[in-house]
Each structure stands twice: as structure tokens, then as C-alpha cells.
Amino acid sequence: MRSRRCSTKPACRRASDLRNQICQTSRDNGRGRVELSHAIAIVGLGKIARDQHLPTLAASDKLHLAGIVSGHARDEDVPVAATITELKAQVPDLAAVSLCTPPMARTPLIEEALGLGLDVMVEKPPAATVSVAERYSGMARDAGRALYLTWHSxxxxxxxxxxxxxxxxxxxxxxxxxxxxxxxxxxxxxxxxxxxxxxxxxxxxxxxxxxxxxxxxxxxxxxxxxxxxxxxxxxxxxxxxxxxxxxxxxxxxxxxxxxxxxxxxxxxxxxxxxxxxxxxxxxxxxxxxxxEGTEYGRLYARFADMIGTGAIDADLSPFRxxxxxxxxxxxxxxxxxxxxx
Amino acid sequence: MRSRRCSTKPACRRASDLRNQICQTSRDNGRGRVELSHAIAIVGLGKIARDQHLPTLAASDKLHLAGIVSGHARDEDVPVAATITELKAQVPDLAAVSLCTPPMARTPLIEEALGLGLDVMVEKPPAATVSVAERYSGMARDAGRALYLTWHSxxxxxxxxxxxxxxxxxxxxxxxxxxxxxxxxxxxxxxxxxxxxxxxxxxxxxxxxxxxxxxxxxxxxxxxxxxxxxxxxxxxxxxxxxxxxxxxxxxxxxxxxxxxxxxxxxxxxxxxxxxxxxxxxxxxxxxxxxxEGTEYGRLYARFADMIGTGAIDADLSPFRxxxxxxxxxxxxxxxxxxxxx
Incomplete structure (x- = not known):
């Protein structure tokens, strides 16, 4: 959808601070080649999303915030929708979602995202129970999509x-x-x-x-x-x-x-x-x-490399x-x- | 070690009732071929072993009780040893063990058995914690041995x-x-x-x-x-x-x-x-x-078929x-x- 250069990429603290930024889908990597930036959406615009995910995405070369799924987000500089399906309809080149909702009830969100062909990154802990968390890998494998159950620390x-x-x-x-x-x-x-x-x-x-x-x-x-x-x-x-x-x-x-x-x-x-x-x-x-570098910077750098590969990183040992x-x-x-x- | 025919195979209730039985390692299957009976040991001679495992093995065509690992078993009609390693030294054709100890502290027993080249069957629940239970499959796979985490019901x-x-x-x-x-x-x-x-x-x-x-x-x-x-x-x-x-x-x-x-x-x-x-x-x-048939009869029939194949049946969903x-x-x-x- 967008292919303009970013002017600045501050590690800002709020989505509203991003308003005047222009995000890219491609940029010159300085060696004469153009690298792709993947369009990603945040699902669940709570404290962790505003404190960590949005500023990290604003600073990323490999990813750009292309939308937000939230029941209450207002006045953002990217499309906001109530569901992942609605957002995907508005942002057809959406490649991935990052789930920042609380750990309960993520299964339908993951199913919906995988069903739309999206790769999925998940905030810790992955679920409310181990039974549910154990299912995600199989769901992603069946869908042929990448899944990253993150542990930011x-x-x-x-x-x-x-x-x-x-x-x-x-x-x-x-x-x-x-x-x-x-x-x-x-x-x-x-x-x-x-x-x-x-x-x-x-x-x-x-x-x-x-x-x-x-x-x-x-x-x-x-x-x-x-x-x-x-x-x-x-x-x-x-x-x-x-x-x-x-x-x-x-x-x-x-x-x-x-x-x-x-x-x-x-x-x-x-x-x-x-x-x-x-x-x-x-x-x-x-x-x-x-x-140098930040926890979320490294998480998103890793996830960017996983997008489109079908890779699965789903270590549940901390949760167990x-x-x-x-x-x-x-x-x-x-x-x-x-x-x- | 033994290759005589069984005279009777009652579903008896106590190890001591087995005293006068003769167990087999091979028998004619009635179609002119000789089928092997695998030598198996019970590890942990508590209530469940005496109530279910011993009588089931006494009635099995495919398995025979070749020893018991127990710190307190006395006066049994098969070799008794304090450790799996000691029993294996006494019973070189031992093929498998069935763990009937309480679920705590089974990891060293499974490691010891796999290290001796034995296949392993485990009473429910498989462990005291999910972290430990999740490790068993990998241990068996690495050892190339069969593992059956049973759910008798x-x-x-x-x-x-x-x-x-x-x-x-x-x-x-x-x-x-x-x-x-x-x-x-x-x-x-x-x-x-x-x-x-x-x-x-x-x-x-x-x-x-x-x-x-x-x-x-x-x-x-x-x-x-x-x-x-x-x-x-x-x-x-x-x-x-x-x-x-x-x-x-x-x-x-x-x-x-x-x-x-x-x-x-x-x-x-x-x-x-x-x-x-x-x-x-x-x-x-x-x-x-x-x-017709019993829970433990079917468990052991299945395990007998797994012995020597490296098969792993380790569904942890009930425990999760x-x-x-x-x-x-x-x-x-x-x-x-x-x-x-």
C-alpha cells in the first residue's frame, strides 16, 4: 500500500506520536538493493503495545505498522478495525499480526489470522493454559504459516x-x-x-x-x-x-x-x-x-526474518x-x- | 533365560500366586510358527502392580514377567533387584520395563532403562510435573527405544x-x-x-x-x-x-x-x-x-506390539x-x- 521513505524512526512511546511519520514497504539498504518491509498489524492496543510494540515497529527497517485491531482504539495514524478479517480487507498486503491481547481467548484470533494467510507473533505468556498453548504449533504447521511465541526477556x-x-x-x-x-x-x-x-x-x-x-x-x-x-x-x-x-x-x-x-x-x-x-x-x-539494542527490537528482527518462511518458534518451557x-x-x-x- | 511352556495363566491377584507358574519366551501360535514372548520387569511393587500388572502379565501370551525391581519385594518367584541395572545383569534377555512407582522421580529410572537398551511403559500419570513429562519422548527418541505413557482408563x-x-x-x-x-x-x-x-x-x-x-x-x-x-x-x-x-x-x-x-x-x-x-x-x-477384555490386558497387548519398534505413544493431553x-x-x-x- 505504501512505499514512501521514513523520515524519522524515533522509539516513541505512543501510537499518536507516530502520526506524522511516513512508513515504508521498501527501502534502499545502502548496497544498491531494495529490501522489503513487511506490513504488520498490532492486535490489542493495551499498555504493552503502546509501551513497546508500537515504538519498536516505528524504529524497524524490516516491518511497518499497517493497522491496528482494537475495539477501542481511536485517532490512530493507521487503519483501525474491530477484527483481523476487517483489517485485512482494508490492508490487502498485510503479512502478519502481533497479538498483544491478554493471554486468555487468543485461540480464535490465531485461527482467524492463520485462516487469512497471516504469520503470527504472540506476546508472552502464549495462553491461559498449557493445553491451549500446546495447540498453536500444530495450527500454524497445518496452515503453513510462521508462528513466534515470544519471550521478550x-x-x-x-x-x-x-x-x-x-x-x-x-x-x-x-x-x-x-x-x-x-x-x-x-x-x-x-x-x-x-x-x-x-x-x-x-x-x-x-x-x-x-x-x-x-x-x-x-x-x-x-x-x-x-x-x-x-x-x-x-x-x-x-x-x-x-x-x-x-x-x-x-x-x-x-x-x-x-x-x-x-x-x-x-x-x-x-x-x-x-x-x-x-x-x-x-x-x-x-x-x-x-x-546494544532492545528486547523488542530483537524480537521483531527475528520475527521479520521468519515471515513467509513457515518457521515455528514455540518454546513452551517457561510456561510449563x-x-x-x-x-x-x-x-x-x-x-x-x-x-x- | 527361560523357554518352557506356561501350564496355566490365571489372572491372579498377587505375585506370590505366580510362584508355581512357568513362563515362556516362545510358544507355538497354532499355525506352526513360534511367537516370541518378551521378557519384562515390573519396577515398583506397590498396590497397582500387584492388583493389575502382575496378573495381566501372568495372563499374557506376548510378555512374561522376568523380574522385579523393588527395594522391599521379598519371596517372589522371579529375580528381584534393587535397581534396573542390577536386574538386567541377572536377566540379560530383559527387553522392557513397566514403571509402577509413584509419578515422582521417574526420570532417572527412565534414563537408566533407556541407557540399558530397554523399552519403557509408564503408569499414569507419567510424572509429577508437565515439564518432566514432556521430556520423556525426546529421551526415548534419542535412545531409539519404544515408550508408552499409558492411560489405562x-x-x-x-x-x-x-x-x-x-x-x-x-x-x-x-x-x-x-x-x-x-x-x-x-x-x-x-x-x-x-x-x-x-x-x-x-x-x-x-x-x-x-x-x-x-x-x-x-x-x-x-x-x-x-x-x-x-x-x-x-x-x-x-x-x-x-x-x-x-x-x-x-x-x-x-x-x-x-x-x-x-x-x-x-x-x-x-x-x-x-x-x-x-x-x-x-x-x-x-x-x-x-x-470383552481388561484395561491392562489391552495396555500390555499394545506395549508388546511396540517393543523393539522404537514406537512412541506419549499423549500428555489428560495430564495437561x-x-x-x-x-x-x-x-x-x-x-x-x-x-x-
Whole structure:
């Protein structure tokens, strides 16, 4: 539909900031060839879409925002439709969708997108239940379309350097502290207290890094603390192991003051600490340089390469550990939760 | 090791009853050819092994009990060893093992068996967690061995007839009542109250039939009732759906008086009721004939055919629905549990 050059590609924070940009479907790559930019739509224009997906797409060379599927989006600079089917009718060259709706009820959206011949990228966690999440790969395979079930924290800048550092060492012990204040990071997002979510919304980010560093990690025990008036945990303590190596994780959604997203790896040859959700790496307390770039920048770069290939990247291991924690979790009740506490 | 004919093959109830039997490794099939009987060992000589596995093997033409791996078995008529490796050294023609230990900590047993070149059959549920259960297929594939993660209730006599009856009909609604007294069926088996088990020990049997009849069933909500002094549910109510068809299940481990294992299928053309755990089928209240044979007889007949082929039958869909129920389950506490109540 569009083939003009972008003038600027700021990592802006709101869709409305994109209004005066011109997005491209092709651009000169500087080596005399023209690269295609794929038309992609965001489905579900909530906080994560506005904070991360829209600015990342605005900065992308390989993808451009061609529409939004939302029941309540208004005044955007791209076509908005109530359904994927309606948007595809308005934007015939639409190649892909990125699902940013909450994890419940995504199956019909994925079915609809695949049925329209679109490739699909999915925000974490992929579904409300493991049974549903397990079906997506087969659906995409049957449709011959690409599917990317994303784990954005795996793309944090320090994760790959940490994996490389760990590769030559023997791990003695690992501890994870993932503690944030839900009132700050998810203000008023009541869906986050749906059963199966709660503190595992951030917690699964830690588990996605963990399963990148130590595939095959098993969960052996868990204690889950539920607010008196909510049906999802506000705190969780997990006892896990990778082979004979003990892994402890403490998740909190009720952390006032300093916020902590840290993983500590004690090895036979030094201690590594991933801080700030995998964004920074410290070896024996000295910070080491990590690659530039953002989590969502790398997610979308990877998805752009998958479009049209039928590739499927659907690792459910972080989500299975969440299911395991609920399955083995000993429940405790704590005080009622208030957003304005 | 042994190649004599069996004189009798009663479906006896205890290993000690097998003492005077002679088991075969080959027999004339009546058409002038000799069929092999595979040497198999039971790992874990608990209630289910004595009640079902040993008598089934005693009655099998295709398999014979060649040993038992147990830390406490005594006075059996076959070799007993503390580990699979030790038993294999005593019984070099051992072809397979059948794991009857509780679902926790089976991974090292499966690794050990596969490492010895043995095919593996596993009692339900396959593991304590979905993460662990998901690994078994890959382990067997890498080892080139057969793996059968069994769901014995799927082999109940009325399940296939019910599936065939349902195939030509439109299902309006399904309800499951799976209510038994744990004190009667699992006397003193404290492991059944380990986190993740409880009433789902029988409940997953219902879910294994359900997922045979209606693959792709999704769980939408659950209420789990935990005894005040136990960390596994004694009752569970599940709200599920297959497409737009509602499926309700009520599980109890605290059912006094009549015991109920019933599934009711209301269709556009009559009502089917599977009773007695899938053993009997009623269409519009009239009982219909179902095939002879036992659940475990069919399980072992199937496994015997898999031995040596590298085949893998590892459907985890019943277990994933259990994980989903724990994940989405709203918890309630009920009175303390007593075995002698």
C-alpha cells in the first residue's frame, strides 16, 4: 500500500506520536538493493503495545505498522478495525499480526489470522493454559504459516553474554529474585489477577531466561501466596533444579522501594549476576559490556526474518514451569490486595 | 533365560500366586510358527502392580514377567533387584520395563532403562510435573527405544464403542461425575496427598477418556477443595469446553456409599452414559454390549506390539488438563482429612 521513505524512526512511546511519520514497504539498504518491509498489524492496543510494540515497529527497517485491531482504539495514524478479517480487507498486503491481547481467548484470533494467510507473533505468556498453548504449533504447521511465541526477556542484552560465560563453567547454585510492585507496573490492570497469572506475569520472564540458560530445569516444590481477595498469587517461592544444581527463585508483586530483577549464578570460576531483568551483566561485581539494542527490537528482527518462511518458534518451557508451580504449589493466604494501598 | 511352556495363566491377584507358574519366551501360535514372548520387569511393587500388572502379565501370551525391581519385594518367584541395572545383569534377555512407582522421580529410572537398551511403559500419570513429562519422548527418541505413557482408563471396554457412537452425532453437553472414597481405594497411600495429585489421581482417568472422545478439549475454570491438613485437593469441579460444547466435571475423593465413575453425553440423537469408569455403556438407559477384555490386558497387548519398534505413544493431553486445573483453580479449604474417618 505504501512505499514512501521514513523520515524519522524515533522509539516513541505512543501510537499518536507516530502520526506524522511516513512508513515504508521498501527501502534502499545502502548496497544498491531494495529490501522489503513487511506490513504488520498490532492486535490489542493495551499498555504493552503502546509501551513497546508500537515504538519498536516505528524504529524497524524490516516491518511497518499497517493497522491496528482494537475495539477501542481511536485517532490512530493507521487503519483501525474491530477484527483481523476487517483489517485485512482494508490492508490487502498485510503479512502478519502481533497479538498483544491478554493471554486468555487468543485461540480464535490465531485461527482467524492463520485462516487469512497471516504469520503470527504472540506476546508472552502464549495462553491461559498449557493445553491451549500446546495447540498453536500444530495450527500454524497445518496452515503453513510462521508462528513466534515470544519471550521478550530472553532478548535482554545480557542474556546471551551470560549464556556464553556460563558455557565453560560448572554451576554450583543459582538464585533468582524477581520483585516488583504491581501497582507501579500494571496500574489498574485487573486482568493480571485472573487465575493463573498474578506474580507469574513478571515471574515467567525470569523463567524464560532461566530456561534459555539451563534448558531442562525441573521444578520440585513451590509456595504460592494469594491475597485474601484475589485468585492469583502475589508471591511465589520456587525450588527447582538443573541436574543436581539447586535453583531457588523468589517472586513478588508487592515489592515497595527498590525493584529487583536479578539472577545470581555461582560457579566454580566466579559469580555472574544478571541485573535489571537481564539488561546488565556483572562478573564478580564488575560490570561487563553487553550488546546494544532492545528486547523488542530483537524480537521483531527475528520475527521479520521468519515471515513467509513457515518457521515455528514455540518454546513452551517457561510456561510449563509456571504450570508446574501451580500444580505443586502449597497455597497460603495473605492480606487483601488494594491498588491504592 | 527361560523357554518352557506356561501350564496355566490365571489372572491372579498377587505375585506370590505366580510362584508355581512357568513362563515362556516362545510358544507355538497354532499355525506352526513360534511367537516370541518378551521378557519384562515390573519396577515398583506397590498396590497397582500387584492388583493389575502382575496378573495381566501372568495372563499374557506376548510378555512374561522376568523380574522385579523393588527395594522391599521379598519371596517372589522371579529375580528381584534393587535397581534396573542390577536386574538386567541377572536377566540379560530383559527387553522392557513397566514403571509402577509413584509419578515422582521417574526420570532417572527412565534414563537408566533407556541407557540399558530397554523399552519403557509408564503408569499414569507419567510424572509429577508437565515439564518432566514432556521430556520423556525426546529421551526415548534419542535412545531409539519404544515408550508408552499409558492411560489405562482409555482401554476400558466401553470407551471405543462410545467413541464410535459419538462420531455420527452432535454433542450438546457432557457431564462427568467421578466420585470415590480414597480410604477404600488407596488405603494408607500417603503419597497420593503429594502436591499435584489428590483427587486428580482418579480424575485424570476421566480426563483420559474425555480427551480420547473429544481431543482438543479446553479447561476454562476450576474450583479445588483442599483438606485443611493436606496439600492436594480432595474435590475438584472443572468447567471445560470442546468447541462450543460445555463439559462439566465433578471429582471427589470423599464419596461415601455408592461410588460413581460416570460420563454422560447428551447428543442430538440420544444420551450415552459411560458407567463404572468406562466399563459399561448405556444408550438411552439401555445397556449395550461391549468387547470383552481388561484395561491392562489391552495396555500390555499394545506395549508388546511396540517393543523393539522404537514406537512412541506419549499423549500428555489428560495430564495437561490437570495442570490447567491447578493453574486456573480457585482454592477452598475444607475439613481435615483422616484415613480412619
Amino acid at each position: 530472553r532478548e535482554a542484552s545480557a542474556v546471551e553474554p551470560a549464556a556464553q560465560w556460563l558455557a565453560g563453567r560448572s554451576l554450583h547454585r543459582m538464585s533468582i529474585a524477581w520483585k516488583e510492585d504491581v501497582r507501579v507496573w500494571h496500574p489498574g490492570q485487573e486482568w493480571i489477577w485472573e487465575p493463573g497469572i498474578g506474580v507469574f506475569d513478571p515471574g515467567v520472564n525470569a523463567l524464560s531466561i532461566l530456561t534459555r540458560l539451563l534448558p531442562g530445569t525441573e521444578l520440585h516444590a513451590a509456595t504460592l501466596k494469594y491475597p485474601a481477595d484475589r485468585e492469583a498469587p502475589i508471591m511465589a517461592d520456587l525450588t527447582m533444579a538443573h541436574g543436581k544444581t539447586a535453583i531457588e527463585a523468589a517472586f513478588s508483586f508487592d515489592q515497595r522501594g527498590p525493584q529487583t530483577w536479578t539472577m545470581t549464578l555461582e560457579t566454580d570460576d566466579g559469580v555472574a549476576e544478571l541485573r535489571e531483568g537481564g539488561g546488565r551483566l556483572f562478573i564478580d561485581d564488575a560490570e561487563v559490556a553487553v550488546p 514451569l509456571v504450570a508446574d508451580a501451580f500444580m505443586l504449589g502449597r497455597h497460603e493466604r495473605v492480606g487483601a490486595f488494594r491498588w491504592d494501598d | 482409555r482401554e476400558a471396554s466401553a470407551v471405543e464403542p462410545a467413541a464410535q457412537w459419538l462420531a455420527g452425532r452432535s454433542l450438546h453437553r457432557m457431564s462427568i461425575a467421578w466420585k470415590e472414597d480414597v480410604r477404600v481405594w488407596h488405603p494408607g497411600q500417603e503419597w497420593i496427598w503429594e502436591p499435584g495429585i489428590g483427587v486428580f489421581d482418579p480424575g485424570v482417568n476421566a480426563l483420559s477418556i474425555l480427551t480420547r472422545l473429544l481431543p482438543g478439549t479446553e479447561l476454562h475454570a476450576a474450583t479445588l477443595k483442599y483438606p485443611a491438613d493436606r496439600e492436594a485437593p480432595i474435590m475438584a469441579d472443572l468447567t471445560m469446553a470442546h468447541g462450543k460444547t460445555a463439559i462439566e466435571a465433578a471429582f471427589s475423593f470423599d464419596q461415601r456409599g455408592p461410588q460413581t465413575w460416570t460420563m454422560t453425553l447428551e447428543t442430538d440423537d440420544g444420551v450415552a452414559e459411560l458407567r463404572e469408569g468406562g466399563g459399561r455403556l448405556f444408550i438411552d438407559d439401555a445397556e449395550v454390549a461391549v468387547p 488438563l490437570v495442570a490447567d486445573a491447578f493453574m486456573l483453580g480457585r482454592h477452598e479449604r475444607v475439613g481435615a482429612f483422616r484415613w480412619d474417618d
